[in-house]
Amino acid sequence: xxxxxxxxxxxxxxxxxxxxxxxxxxxxxxxxxxxxxxxxxxxxxxxxxxxxxxxxxxxxxxxxxxxxxxxxxxxxxxxxxxxxxxxxxxxxxxxxxxxxxxxxxxxxxxxxxxxxxxxxxxxxxxxxxxxxxxxxxxxxxxxxxxxxxxxxxxxxxxxxxxxxxxxxxxxxxxxxxxxxxxxxxxxxxxxxxxxxxxxxxxxxxxxxxxxxxxxxxxxxxxxxxxxxxxxxxxxxxxxxxxxxxxxxxxxxxxxxxxxxxxxxxxxxxxxxxxxxxxxxxxxxxxxxxxxxxxxxxxxxxxxxxxxxxxxxxxxxxxxxxxxxxxxxxxxxxxxxxxxxxxxxxxxxxxxxxxxxxxxxxxxxxxxxxxxxxxxxxxxxxxxxxxxxxxxxxxxxxxxxxxxxxxxxxxxxxxxxxxxxxxxxxxxxxxxxxxxxxxxxxxxxxxxxxxxxxxxxxxxxxxxxxxxxxxxxxxxxxxxxxxxxxxxxxxxxxxxxxxxxxxxxxxxxxxxxxxxxxxxxxxxxxxxxxxxxxxxxxxxxxxxxxxxxxxxxxxxxxxxxxxxxxxxxxxxxxxxxxxxxxxxxxxxxxxxxxxxxxxxxxxxxxxxxxxxxxxxxxxxxxxxxxxxxxxxxxxxxxxxxxxxxxxxxxxxxxxxxxxxxxxxxxxxxxxxxxxxxxxxxxxxxxxxxxxxxxxxxxxxxxxxxxxxxxxxxxxxxxxxxxxxxxxxxxxxxxxxxxxxxxxxxxxxxxxxxxxxxxxxxxxxxxxxxxxxxxxxxxxxxxxxx
Amino acid sequence: xxxxxxxxxxxxxxxxxxxxxxxxxxxxxxxxxxxxxxxxxxxxxxxxxxxxxxxxxxxxxxxxxxxxxxxxxxxxxxxxxxxxxxxxxxxxxxxxxxxxxxxxxxxxxxxxxxxxxxxxxxxxxxxxxxxxxxxxxxxxxxxxxxxxxxxxxxxxx
Numbered sequence: 001x002x003x004x005x006x007x008x009x010x011x012x013x014x015x016x017x018x019x020x021x022x023x024x025x026x027x028x029x030x031x032x033x034x035x036x037x038x039x040x041x042x043x044x045x046x047x048x049x050x051x052x053x054x055x056x057x058x059x060x061x062x063x064x065x066x067x068x069x070x071x072x073x074x075x076x077x078x079x080x081x082x083x084x085x086x087x088x089x090x091x092x093x094x095x096x097x098x099x100x101x102x103x104x105x106x107x108x109x110x111x112x113x114x115x116x117x118x119x120x121x122x123x124x125x126x127x128x129x130x131x132x133x134x135x136x137x138x139x140x141x142x143x144x145x146x147x148x149x150x151x152x153x154x155x156x157x158x159x160x161x162x163x164x165x166x167x168x169x170x171x172x173x174x175x176x177x178x179x180x181x182x183x184x185x186x187x188x189x190x191x192x193x194x195x196x197x198x199x200x201x202x203x204x205x206x207x208x209x210x211x212x213x214x215x216x217x218x219x220x221x222x223x224x225x226x227x228x229x230x231x232x233x234x235x236x237x238x239x240x241x242x243x244x245x246x247x248x249x250x251x252x253x254x255x256x257x258x259x260x261x262x263x264x265x266x267x268x269x270x271x272x273x274x275x276x277x278x279x280x281x282x283x284x285x286x287x288x289x290x291x292x293x294x295x296x297x298x299x300x301x302x303x304x305x306x307x308x309x310x311x312x313x314x315x316x317x318x319x320x321x322x323x324x325x326x327x328x329x330x331x332x333x334x335x336x337x338x339x340x341x342x343x344x345x346x347x348x349x350x351x352x353x354x355x356x357x358x359x360x361x362x363x364x365x366x367x368x369x370x371x372x373x374x375x376x377x378x379x380x381x382x383x384x385x386x387x388x389x390x391x392x393x394x395x396x397x398x399x400x401x402x403x404x405x406x407x408x409x410x411x412x413x414x415x416x417x418x419x420x421x422x423x424x425x426x427x428x429x430x431x432x433x434x435x436x437x438x439x440x441x442x443x444x445x446x447x448x449x450x451x452x453x454x455x456x457x458x459x460x461x462x463x464x465x466x467x468x469x470x471x472x473x474x475x476x477x478x479x480x481x482x483x484x485x486x487x488x489x490x491x492x493x494x495x496x497x498x499x500x501x502x503x504x505x506x507x508x509x510x511x512x513x514x515x516x517x518x519x520x521x522x523x524x525x526x527x528x529x530x531x532x533x534x535x536x537x538x539x540x541x542x543x544x545x546x547x548x549x550x551x552x553x554x555x556x557x558x559x560x561x562x563x564x565x566x567x568x569x570x571x572x573x574x575x576x577x578x579x580x581x582x583x584x585x586x587x588x589x590x591x592x593x594x595x596x597x598x599x600x601x602x603x604x605x606x607x608x609x610x611x612x613x614x615x616x617x618x619x620x621x622x623x624x625x626x627x628x629x630x631x632x633x634x635x636x637x638x639x640x641x642x643x644x645x646x647x648x649x650x651x652x653x654x655x656x657x658x659x660x661x662x663x664x665x666x667x668x669x670x671x672x673x674x675x676x677x678x679x680x681x682x683x684x685x686x687x688x689x690x691x692x693x694x695x696x697x698x699x700x701x702x703x704x705x706x707x708x709x710x711x712x713x714x715x716x717x718x719x720x721x722x723x724x725x726x727x728x729x730x731x732x733x734x735x736x737x738x739x740x741x742x743x744x745x746x747x748x749x750x751x752x753x754x755x756x757x758x759x760x761x762x763x764x765x766x767x768x769x770x771x772x773x774x775x776x777x778x779x780x781x782x783x784x
Numbered sequence: 785x786x787x788x789x790x791x792x793x794x795x796x797x798x799x800x801x802x803x804x805x806x807x808x809x810x811x812x813x814x815x816x817x818x819x820x821x822x823x824x825x826x827x828x829x830x831x832x833x834x835x836x837x838x839x840x841x842x843x844x845x846x847x848x849x850x851x852x853x854x855x856x857x858x859x860x861x862x863x864x865x866x867x868x869x870x871x872x873x874x875x876x877x878x879x880x881x882x883x884x885x886x887x888x889x890x891x892x893x894x895x896x897x898x899x900x901x902x903x904x905x906x907x908x909x910x911x912x913x914x915x916x917x918x919x920x921x922x923x924x925x926x927x928x929x930x931x932x933x934x935x936x937x938x939x940x941x
Contacts, residue, residue: 014878021886022874024820024860031819200921202824202832202887252887253921285825499885499922665881676924702829709916710925715908719926
């Protein structure tokens with residue numbers, strides 16, 4: 001179909017939840033209030049590693065509080081993230097623990113009539129700890145004799161021993177690296193480090209639980225996946241899934257922080273079941289910061305190339321400090337290998353990754369799932385290689401990138417597919433032209449207090465984790481579509497909108513397929529009872545996978561619609577066409593080439609009702625058999641103040657290949673947002689630990705964690721965003737994803753620009769003013 | 785110990801019994817069921833709880849209800865017209881794609897409104913400076929700054 005014929009896809013519209021959000025009427029978990037509701041607080045470990053000798057809740061109970069300790073919760077180990085198939089899932093968590101392994105881990109909880117009373121009750125719970133030695137550095141943790149966090153963990157159903165705190169490891173080989181490095185004319189090796197960033201989503205992780213009279217439970221919570229929360233709660237509390245219902249509510253940001261079932265959810269459920277009253281548990285900001293963070297990484301990368309710039313071999317060694325629990329380190333390592341080898345062609349490669357336990361906050365997915373880390377390393381190396389070869393860094397990238405028709409395995413070695421749409425060349429060539437790359441990019445020493453530089457980097461993310469083979473990762477979605485008796489349409493999906501406008505895109509897919517006006521498509525409020533399974537909104541999969549499934553189901557409803565219309569219009573279904581009539585506010589069905597044989601979707605549905613033909617509806621699931629890469633490039637300009645060490649990003653150009661753009665203004669929003677979080681990742685954000693107390697040095701304060709504000713970014717006219725002219729043949733109306741791609745290359749582009757400005761190659765982020773000054777001082781000394 | 789206070793909330797006079805340690809945010813959210821002001825940190829770091837107190841943007845999570853006895857409070861629920869017509873800043877946020885997850889949106893719209901009431905034609909720098917206490921993790925602020933800037937232009941026309 002010609003793009004120009006779309007009436008909904010690619011058109012700017014007011015987001016469907018917009019009015020509710022700008023008027024304050026949108027309901028988030030933290031806004032849910034139920035009759036007779038208790039408020040809960042959690043007792044969290046003050047020590048990074050300890051065993052609990054005794055817990056005394058008697059005084060708290062005297063106040064009327066309901067208390068739970070590890071003895072009151074099911075004694076089983078679980079994984080809070082269940083996207084990997086069960087046989088490859090590592091389980092090391094408990095609802096409440098006798099052995100806290102990081103400061104802030106939950107030990108006990110209380111619920112009472114008011115928050116005030118719950119807080120008082122909490123202060124009366126007495127805990128006797130026996131402190132255990134703790135370890136904070138992953139390299140220390142792997143040494144013989146280091147304190148062991150977990151003696152055993154479950155791998156699938158099997159109990160396995162943990163050796164040297166190694167939670168998971170992977171080795172992936174393709175070709176023969178010895179041979180590859182022998183063929184190389186230039187070999188070089190560097191080590192990169194990235195920080196432990198806090199998600200800082202605006203809504204703290206929360207849950208409201210209502211115990212039901214039939215022994216079931218209804219749950220409202222901050223999550224990216226209502227079905228996985230339901231399945232885990234069913235498993236932990238041994239309740240049939242038909243009695244566990246998780247409601248979909250708006251989510252106040254996520255960025256990966258709610259990709260798993262948050263630790264507060266089973267605590268809230270256990271309290272509600274014991275209290276036989278609804279319970280609300282809202283994390284404080286401090287508790288939230290002690291719950292999860294981004295995977296920090298240590299990446300050693302060795303590359304071999306020919307003198308003409310062709311890459312021939314690569315060896316990557318990765319160490320991930322996952323903190324106290326293994327949320328999903330095994331797939332993470334596979335994906336990190338995948339991000340690496342899917343950027344540039346490497347005939348011979350070896351990847352060795354290890355995930356290591358330490359007594360810190362557990363790390364989990366955060367926008368990119370290892371991709372920003374790998375892209376920072378690889379895209380820094382590409383600039384270094386280009387400099388050594390004295391060629392333009394853009395030319396080097398064009399020579400080596402994995403593109404159209406090539407096999408890639410972005411989501412790990414079991415998720416292989418072929419690239420069928422690719423805007424890399426367009427974004428690199430046009431982007432360079434738009435920023436005046438040829439004039440601005442000069443490899444020369446800059447002078448003065450303020451030094452300016454320009455840098456670029458590219459990257460990608462997969463649209464979901466689909467592939468022809470089933471692999472180790474579950475990835476499919478499902479939907480229900482029904483056409484109402486007035487020609488409007490309801491669709492039901494468990495897919496979450498994390499704020500990016502995923503569900504608006506889905507509404508447009510329905511409107512486009514059925515040729516009904518967009519304002520006649522309703523997004524139904526749903527829960528796990530009224531929807532079919534959807535894995536999660538993660539992996540940049542919303543539009544491509546969730547939207548792909550909805551497109552399929554809408555097509556099935558359309559088949560039924562045309563069959564009914566054919567009875568009315570007395571013409572075979574395949575002679576019927578559809579078009580939108582915005583004036584009538586209807587989709588129209590007509591017999592092509594025959595005057596007067598035209599009927600609205602509403603009339604078809606109403607006639608079907610009156611004649612008792614039934615409702616026009618469909619339900620089905622879809623697994624996408626590829627996960628097309630959404631490509632991304634950033635060109636960033638900076639000013640570095642050599643006296644203060646402050647790096648100011650002054651200009652940025654983002655160029656994205658999202659296939660067909662579905663929501664233009666919201667897609668731009670993804671790029672602005674990705675740039676902002678990427679700059680924070682590159683310049684400022686990290687969590688650090690006091691190794692005596694095991695506490696965060698930020699103390700759980702946002703102010704001391706440090707985030708960029710509205711004041712620290714390029715002016716609005718200095719940020720440009722562009723989309724390539726691409727069409728993904730396997731996507732709904734040609735669309736693929738964007739979310740994580742928008743962040744992945746930012747840190748590398750920024751670091752490359754800083755190098756261009758001051759000649760210092762930062763291999764560790766964040767590049768704080770202190771680190772800039774230190775590096776400049778070091779350079780002066782070397783020059784003396 | 786509870787005490788009676790009077791607040792005019794979104795134009796309606798309210799007599800309320802509040803405890804001495806009760807925060808304005810809790811009074812709005814729990815007593816009056818106005819949940820547009822959000823709890824994001826509880827310690828004045830994020831701006832999600834912003835409301836207008838006698839026209840000034842304040843952090844409701846740091847304000848004791850008793851301390852503002854007699855004041856005029858405007859929340860996000862109170863700035864659209866009685867006919868449901870949106871305030872120009874609300875309208876502009878929608879038209880510029882300035883809303884993503886929406887959790888910071890009420891606070892940012894009220895802060896934007898307060899700025900425009902004070903300074904109808906702010907520069908971009910003035911807007912960024914004024915809203916820097918309101919954190920947004922989704923948008924990167926670009927479309928929010930545009931939305932505020934554009935509603936100031938419209939307001940003048």
